[in-house]
Amino acid sequence: MADPKQGRGRSTLAPALGHIEEGAITQAMLSRALRQRLGDLAREAKPPRGAGLTSASASSAAAAAATGAAATLPLFPSCELKVEPVGIEEVLPGGILEGPHGPLFIHERLYTELGERPFPLLSNLSALSESDSTGNGFGGHARFRRRSRARDLPEIAAEVESPERGLFRRYGHRRMLFLDIETCGLSAAPVFLVGLCMVGDRNLVLRQLFARDYSEERALLEELARLAREFDFLVTFNGKSFDVPFLRDRATHHRMAFSLELPHLDLLWMARRRWKHMLPDCRLKTLEWHVLRRRRAGDVSGAEIPGLYHDFVKRGEPYRLLPVFHHNLLDVVAMVELIPPLFDPDAVTY
DNA sequence: ACAGTTCGGGCCTAGGCTGT
DNA sequence: ACAGCCTAGGCCCGAACTGT
Numbered sequence: 001m002a003d004p005k006q007g008r009g010r011s012t013l014a015p016a017l018g019h020i021e022e023g024a025i026t027q028a029m030l031s032r033a034l035r036q037r038l039g040d041l042a043r044e045a046k047p048p049r050g051a052g053l054t055s056a057s058a059s060s061a062a063a064a065a066a067t068g069a070a071a072t073l074p075l076f077p078s079c080e081l082k083v084e085p086v087g088i089e090e091v092l093p094g095g096i097l098e099g100p101h102g103p104l105f106i107h108e109r110l111y112t113e114l115g116e117r118p119f120p121l122l123s124n125l126s127a128l129s130e131s132d133s134t135g136n137g138f139g140g141h142a143r144f145r146r147r148s149r150a151r152d153l154p155e156i157a158a159e160v161e162s163p164e165r166g167l168f169r170r171y172g173h174r175r176m177l178f179l180d181i182e183t184c185g186l187s188a189a190p191v192f193l194v195g196l197c198m199v200g201d202r203n204l205v206l207r208q209l210f211a212r213d214y215s216e217e218r219a220l221l222e223e224l225a226r227l228a229r230e231f232d233f234l235v236t237f238n239g240k241s242f243d244v245p246f247l248r249d250r251a252t253h254h255r256m257a258f259s260l261e262l263p264h265l266d267l268l269w270m271a272r273r274r275w276k277h278m279l280p281d282c283r284l285k286t287l288e289w290h291v292l293r294r295r296r297a298g299d300v301s302g303a304e305i306p307g308l309y310h311d312f313v314k315r316g317e318p319y320r321l322l323p324v325f326h327h328n329l330l331d332v333v334a335m336v337e338l339i340p341p342l343f344d345p346d347a348v349t350y
Numbered sequence: 351a352c353a354g355t356t357c358g359g360g361c362c363t364a365g366g367c368t369g370t
Numbered sequence: 371a372c373a374g375c376c377t378a379g380g381c382c383c384g385a386a387c388t389g390t
Contacts (some may be wrong), residue, residue, distance in 0.1 A: 183390050186353080236389095241354040241387090242388070276357095281387075
């Protein structure tokens with residue numbers, strides 16, 4: 001697990017991926033020259049994906065080979081662009097996790113590396129886990145403290161502890177796992193990216209599990225299930241309807257004993273109850289704009305994502321997938337940042 | 351496009367209260 | 371004691387909405 005106490009700009013990968021075998025990490029850091037050579041060898045031999053390579057070396061060499069062996073793309077009738085295949089690890093820092101069901105690429109960052117300040121977000125999350133006499137989630141913070149005065153019935157009723165608040169009180173904010181998935185469609189399609197966020201004392205750890213092709217989906221699901229067992233409750237946006245059933249179906253497809261039987265906080269329904277009469281809709285992007293006052297620049301639409309991934313698997317060019325990683329990261333971050341306003345009775349929308 | 355969750359409206363029933 | 375009315379609660383079903 002990453003050490004979220006680390007300061008801004010420091011390398012997070014090694015401690016963050018502490019459970020990853022050392023060989024896998026060193027492999028991920030092969031020199032560019034060696035990687036290039038491995039790629040050349042793989043292209044010369046043109047083996048089936050991963051064949052004849054050890055699992056540790058397969059990830060990079062096979063990534064170079066399998067992401068589309070020196071594809072040639074006709075641009076104009078008289079001109080051909082030669083595309084050099086590179087692995088995803090060429091464009092995103094990360095490591096290869098060698099699990100029992102094969103390799104998997106893992107990318108990890110700290111919240112502070114995105115240029116964000118973890119406070120007061122972390123103290124507001126922490127306040128939700130604290131006990132106070134009013135049932136208000138922000139008892140320890142003056143901004144959220146209720147005034148002492150005669151109150152009417154609806155106001156008192158609103159202060160009765162919600163089941164959502166109970167999750168924080170019971171398990172604490174450090175025990176929640178934020179989850180968002182990217183898939184190749186809305187049903188019966190592979191999952192290729194899982195974005196996760198864990199809350200630390202002084203930072204948030206953002207981890208992305210990535211299947212570099214369809215065959216790595218099983219390893220991705222295995223790692224997700226393993227990680228989920230380390231947490232007490234799950235936080236998603238529309239995850240009760242989409243993410244969790246989707247993951248369950250994919251596990252069934254792979255005949256895996258897969259379980260995400262954690263208590264589940266779905267922010268969509270909280271947001272609907274809270275803001276449905278004040279906002280045009282309760283999509284995550286809308287909440288980001290009206291509640292968090294943040295507008296996404298250059299974000300990829302969900303409908304484009306499957307095509308981008310299929311292209312990546314077919315042709316390589318991992319830089320085309322960067323917007324997908326970014327999109328997934330923003331979704332996870334937005335979920336975390338929405339928690340305080342969702343519980344704050346005085347939160348405003350614009 | 352597809353599917354799961356939640357909400358809200360409509361309907362029914364049980365129980366309490368009131369008037370005769 | 372009985373009838374009539376009102377309210378609360380439970381159940382069901384369809385609509386709305388969100389994710390990629």
